Amino acid sequence: MSTPVQRRRASINDVARLAEVSVGTVSNVLNRPDRVSPTTRERVVAAIAELSFVPNGSARQLRAGTITTVGAIVLDIANPFFTDVARGIEDRLTQDDYTLMLANSEEDPEREQRYLRLFEEHGVQGVMVVPSDERIDHLLALRARGVNVVLLDRSSPLDDLSSVAVDDVSGGELAARHLLEQGHTRIAFLNGPHAIRQCVERHTGVVRALEAAGLDPAEALVEITVPSLNADGGEAGTRELLASADHPSAIFCVNDLTALGALRTLRHEGVRVPDDVAVVGYDDVTFAAELGTPLTSVRQPTHALGFRAADLLLAAAAGAPAEQVLFQPELVVRASSTTP
Amino acid sequence: MSTPVQRRRASINDVARLAEVSVGTVSNVLNRPDRVSPTTRERVVAAIAELSFVPNGSARQLRAGTITTVGAIVLDIANPFFTDVARGIEDRLTQDDYTLMLANSEEDPEREQRYLRLFEEHGVQGVMVVPSDERIDHLLALRARGVNVVLLDRSSPLDDLSSVAVDDVSGGELAARHLLEQGHTRIAFLNGPHAIRQCVERHTGVVRALEAAGLDPAEALVEITVPSLNADGGEAGTRELLASADHPSAIFCVNDLTALGALRTLRHEGVRVPDDVAVVGYDDVTFAAELGTPLTSVRQPTHALGFRAADLLLAAAAGAPAEQVLFQPELVVRASSTTP
DNA sequence: ATGAAAGCGCTAACAT
DNA sequence: ATGTTAGCGCTTTCAT
Numbered sequence: 001m002s003t004p005v006q007r008r009r010a011s012i013n014d015v016a017r018l019a020e021v022s023v024g025t026v027s028n029v030l031n032r033p034d035r036v037s038p039t040t041r042e043r044v045v046a047a048i049a050e051l052s053f054v055p056n057g058s059a060r061q062l063r064a065g066t067i068t069t070v071g072a073i074v075l076d077i078a079n080p081f082f083t084d085v086a087r088g089i090e091d092r093l094t095q096d097d098y099t100l101m102l103a104n105s106e107e108d109p110e111r112e113q114r115y116l117r118l119f120e121e122h123g124v125q126g127v128m129v130v131p132s133d134e135r136i137d138h139l140l141a142l143r144a145r146g147v148n149v150v151l152l153d154r155s156s157p158l159d160d161l162s163s164v165a166v167d168d169v170s171g172g173e174l175a176a177r178h179l180l181e182q183g184h185t186r187i188a189f190l191n192g193p194h195a196i197r198q199c200v201e202r203h204t205g206v207v208r209a210l211e212a213a214g215l216d217p218a219e220a221l222v223e224i225t226v227p228s229l230n231a232d233g234g235e236a237g238t239r240e241l242l243a244s245a246d247h248p249s250a251i252f253c254v255n256d257l258t259a260l261g262a263l264r265t266l267r268h269e270g271v272r273v274p275d276d277v278a279v280v281g282y283d284d285v286t287f288a289a290e291l292g293t294p295l296t297s298v299r300q301p302t303h304a305l306g307f308r309a310a311d312l313l314l315a316a317a318a319g320a321p322a323e324q325v326l327f328q329p330e331l332v333v334r335a336s337s338t339t340p
Numbered sequence: 341m342s343t344p345v346q347r348r349r350a351s352i353n354d355v356a357r358l359a360e361v362s363v364g365t366v367s368n369v370l371n372r373p374d375r376v377s378p379t380t381r382e383r384v385v386a387a388i389a390e391l392s393f394v395p396n397g398s399a400r401q402l403r404a405g406t407i408t409t410v411g412a413i414v415l416d417i418a419n420p421f422f423t424d425v426a427r428g429i430e431d432r433l434t435q436d437d438y439t440l441m442l443a444n445s446e447e448d449p450e451r452e453q454r455y456l457r458l459f460e461e462h463g464v465q466g467v468m469v470v471p472s473d474e475r476i477d478h479l480l481a482l483r484a485r486g487v488n489v490v491l492l493d494r495s496s497p498l499d500d501l502s503s504v505a506v507d508d509v510s511g512g513e514l515a516a517r518h519l520l521e522q523g524h525t526r527i528a529f530l531n532g533p534h535a536i537r538q539c540v541e542r543h544t545g546v547v548r549a550l551e552a553a554g555l556d557p558a559e560a561l562v563e564i565t566v567p568s569l570n571a572d573g574g575e576a577g578t579r580e581l582l583a584s585a586d587h588p589s590a591i592f593c594v595n596d597l598t599a600l601g602a603l604r605t606l607r608h609e610g611v612r613v614p615d616d617v618a619v620v621g622y623d624d625v626t627f628a629a630e631l632g633t634p635l636t637s638v639r640q641p642t643h644a645l646g647f648r649a650a651d652l653l654l655a656a657a658a659g660a661p662a663e664q665v666l667f668q669p670e671l672v673v674r675a676s677s678t679t680p
Numbered sequence: 681a682t683g684a685a686a687g688c689g690c691t692a693a694c695a696t
Numbered sequence: 697a698t699g700t701t702a703g704c705g706c707t708t709t710c711a712t
Contacts, residue, residue: 008486009485009486052481052484052485054457054460054461054485055461056402056461056463057398057458057460057461057462057463058397058398058399058401058402058462058463059398059402060461061398062396062398062399062402069458077417077423077426077427077442078420078423078424078427080418080420083417083418083423084418086417086444087417087418087444090444099443099454099455099458100443101441101442102417102441102442102443102444103439103440103442104426104427104430104442114439115439117394118397118409118439120394120397121394121395121396121397121398121400122397122398122462123396123397123398141392144392145349145392145394146348146349231626257626260626260627260630263630264629264630267630286571286597286600287600287627287631289604290600290603290604290607290631290632291627291630291631291632292630292631292632292634294632
C-alpha cells in the first residue's frame with residue numbers, strides 16, 4: 001500500500017540522464033533557473049519530481065565551503081532561560097534565512113567539545129556558546145580556525161572576541177542588597193559550581209553587597225553548591241541547609257529552577273516563606289509570579305540576549321569587528337522575600 | 341595577541357604534504373591508526389596538530405553516504421513538555437553515540453518542511469517529528485526516500501510507520517470526568533487549533549466523558565481556541581471566556597502553559613480557584629505542584645516518550661519493523677480542581 | 681542555452 | 697606499511 005523505501009537517493013546525474021540534459025543544466029535550474037530555457041527547465045523539473053530528487057547537502061557544502069547554519073550550545077535545554085535565549089537567536093537568524101542547530105551541553109565540557117567538533121566538521125558559519133567552564137582556549141582555537149564565535153551569557157576577556165552577557169555581579173548584588181534591606185543579616189546562597197562563570201560573578205556580587213553593608217562575608221554568607229542547576233539541585237541544597245541548626249533566614253538561588261526546588265522543599269518541611277525564610281531566584285521565568293509564594297527574582301533580557309548574539313555573529317561573518325555587549329539585570333520584587 | 345583567523349581550513353592534503361606521507365596514510369591514522377607504523381603515525385599526528393587540522397565532515401559524509409545524526413522537530417521548544425521529551429531522545433541516542441539536531445517548528449507546517457528538508461539534505465539517519473498539522477504525506481514521502489521517520493506524540497495511522505504517542509483521548513476523558521465528578525455540569529475547554537491532532541483527540545475524550553455522564557456536549561462544552569499554546573494563549577482564552585456572563589465553572593486547558601496563563605488571568609480578575617472556577621491542565625510540568633493554586637494536571641511519560649522514539653528510530657535503522665507505541669496518561673489531582 | 685570537465689576533501693580498494 | 701587512485705554529488709568555469 002505504501003511506497004517502498006528507495007534503495008539509493010537519486011543524484012543530480014540521474015536527473016540529468018532522465019531529462020536528457022547535462023548535470024550542469026540541472027544545477028542551473030536548481031540555482032539559476034533564468035539561465036535555462038523554459039522548455040528544458042520544464043523537462044528537468046519533471047525529472048526531479050519523477051525521481052523525488054533532493055540535492056545532497058554534503059556535496060553542495062563541500063563545493064561551496066560554507067553554509068548558512070549556525071550552532072548554539074547551552075547549558076540546559078530544559079531551563080526556560082536558555083530556551084528563551086534560543087528563541088531570540090532564531091528570531092534574528094530567520095531574518096537572514098539562517099538556520100539554527102541547537103545543542104545541550106548539560107554543563108559538561110566534554111559534551112560541549114563534542115558538539116563544537118560536530119559543528120566545525122560540518123562547516124557551520126559560526127557558533128554561540130555558553131561555556132561549561134572557565135576555559136575558553138578551545139573556543140579561541142576554534143575561531144583561529146575560521147569559525148566565528150560569540151560567547152553567550154558570558155563576557156569576553158578579549159577585545160576581539162564577541163560576547164553578549166548580562167552583568168551577573170550586578171545581579172548578585174541586587175539580590176543580596178534587597179535581602180539585607182529586608183533585615184536579613186545572614187544569607188544562604190544556593191550556587192552552582194564555580195567552574196561556571198555566572199556562578200562566580202553572582203557570588204562576587206553577593207559579597208560586594210555584604211561588604212557594603214559592613215558585614216563579614218565569612219560569617220554572613222553560607223554558600224552551598226548544588227549538584228545541578230535545577231529543581232532537584234535546589235531541593236538537595238535546601239535539605240543540606242535545613243540540616244544545620246542555625247541556618248540563615250534568607251536564601252538566594254542561582255536560578256529560578258533551583259528556587260522552585262527550594263520552595264518545594266521548604267513547603268514540605270513546614271518552613272514558611274517568607275515568614276521563616278525569604279527566597280530570591282534568578283531569571284524571572286514565566287511561572288515565577290504564579291508560584292504558591294510569588295518569587296522575587298532577578299530578571300534578565302533573555303530574548304534580547306539571544307537576538308543580539310545572533311546579530312553579532314552575522315555581523316562578524318560579514319566582516320564587522322568584535323563587540324562586547326553587557327546588559328543590566330533588574331530585580332523584580334514579589335512576596336517570597338517581603339513581609340507584608 | 342590572539343591568533344589570527346586562518347584563511348583556509350587545512351585539508352588532509354596539507355597534512356599529508358607536511359608529514360611527507362600520502363593522503364591515504366593520513367586517512368588511516370585518522371580511522372585505523374593500527375594500520376600505520378608508530379613512527380609515521382607520530383609524524384602525521386604532529387602535522388595534524390601543527391595545522392590544527394579538523395576533518396571536513398561534509399566530505400566524509402559525502403563519501404560515507406550516511407551519518408550518525410538524527411533530527412527532531414517539536415512544536416515549541418519553550419514548552420517543558422517538549423524539552424523533557426528531547427532529553428529522553430538524547431539519553432537514548434547517547435547510548436549509540438548518535439547526536440541530535442533539535443529544531444523548533446512553532447506549529448508552522450512551513451517551518452517544519454524547511455527543517456525536514458535541511459535534515460534530509462544533510463543525510464540524517466532519521467527524523468522524529470511532532471507534526472504541525474493533520475497532513476503527514478510529506479513524511480511518508482520522506483520515508484520513501486530512505487529517511488527513517490518516527491511520529492512523535494502522534495499515533496501513526498499506518499502499520500509500517502513507527503510512532504510513539506500518549507493516548508490523548510483517554511487524557512481528555514480523564515480530565516473531563518474528574519471535573520464532572522467534582523460536580524461541574526459545564527466545562528470550558530481552552531484548546532489549540534484542530535489542525536493539531538492532540539487537540540482533536542483531547543476534545544474527543546472530553547466529549548466522550550460528557551456523553552457518558554448523560555450530558556449534551558453542545559450545551560455542556562464551551563470550546564475556545566487559543567491563539568497560541570502557551571501562557572499568553574491561556575490568558576487570551578480566559579479573557580474571552582470571562583467576557584461571557586454565564587461561563588462554565590470549570591476550565592480544562594490543553595497544556596500547563598496555557599493553564600498558567602489561565603490562572604494568572606483569573607487571579608488578576610479576582611476569580612477564585614477552585615472556589616469560583618476549577619482549572620485542570622495537561623502535561624504536569626515541574627512547576628505544576630508549586631503554583632499559587634497547585635494545578636491538577638494530566639501527566640504524560642515525557643522522558644519515556646522521547647527515549648522510546650529514539651529507540652524505534654535506531655531499531656528501524658538496523659532493519660527492525662515499524663511499531664506503534666501508545667502510552668497511557670495519568671491524572672494528578674491537586675487543589676486547583678477540588679474543594680476541600 | 682547547453683555541455684564538458686575540473687575539483688571541493690575524504691575514504692577505500694587496490695598496488696606496491 | 698605505505699602510496700595511488702577512483703569516485704561520492706555538486707557547482708562553476710570555460711567551450712561551443
